[in-house]
Amino acid sequence: MERKRNYIETVRDWADERLRRLCGRITPGKRLAVILVMSALFGGLSLYITISSIYNIGKRDGQRLQIEHIRQFPLHGNDSINLTNRPEYGRSTEK
Template identity: 80%
Template sequence: MERKRNYIEKVQDWADDHLRQMCGRITPGKRLAVILVMFFFFGGLSIYITVSSIYNIGKRDGQRLQIEHIKQLPLQGNDTTNSINPLNRPEYGRSTEE
């Protein structure tokens, strides 16, 4: 577990260093432009996914969801009085006439 945590920390540090190097090279105006473009792109994507999900809530429910009634399972033994106690079943080596 400790080895995984160290690996995750190394990856985070590597990504942090590279992002800081890339962002440090651009001017503050360009940095603001990149942040605004990303904000509007991801905001628009979020709104699109939300609206399309709400729009498609009631479509094709009848085709996907098919409900059937529960069927009765057949009993294993012929004698229903002895079928509850497994020690009285003939298939377990004891007779029912004891």
């Protein structure tokens, strides 16, 4: 387990170092432009997925959910929680 943790920390540190080195080379104006473009792309993608999901809610007529009533589970005649109240143990269920 300790070996996995060390490997994960090594990969995380490597990725963090590479990202910091890559972002440190660009100017603050370009950094702001990259952030704004990525935010616009991800926001647009999020809106597209949400709107297309809402639009397609009733479109698939052949794949509608079939709702049916709950059926009773068939139990065996000798199923009981109270084992002393069963005829095969000497007690009668009749009163």
